[in-house]
Amino acid sequence: xxFEYRVExxxxxxxxxxxxxxxxxxxxxxxxxxxxxxxxxxxxxxxELQEFLNDIGREGWELIQIFPQRAxxxxxxxxxxxRG
Numbered sequence: 001x002x003f004e005y006r007v008e009x010x011x012x013x014x015x016x017x018x019x020x021x022x023x024x025x026x027x028x029x030x031x032x033x034x035x036x037x038x039x040x041x042x043x044x045x046x047x048e049l050q051e052f053l054n055d056i057g058r059e060g061w062e063l064i065q066i067f068p069q070r071a072x073x074x075x076x077x078x079x080x081x082x083r084g
Contacts, residue, residue: 002081006061010052011072049073 053063053075061077 002083003078004081006056006077006079008052008056008075008077009072010049010075 056075056077057063060079062079063075064078065076067074067076
């Protein structure tokens with residue numbers, strides 16, 4: 001079985017205030033080593049992230065990893081290559 005891979009980003013910019021600060025209900029933190037985690041997302045932003053993940057999943061991609069970062073999340077996907 002052969003796989004192909006895809007890397008996509010979901011930015012948190014729409015989940016921020018105009019000054020760049022996280023909007024109320026969006027809680028994520030990055031430590032000095034750059035390790036970040038999402039602790040809570042406002043329900044609207046959870047819905048946007050869920051739609052982002054589902055849209056790619058509908059194309060046959062399987063989410064294999066998700067990494068939160070300051071600017072959003074980076075997702076890693078794979079799917080089987082159909083050689084016909």
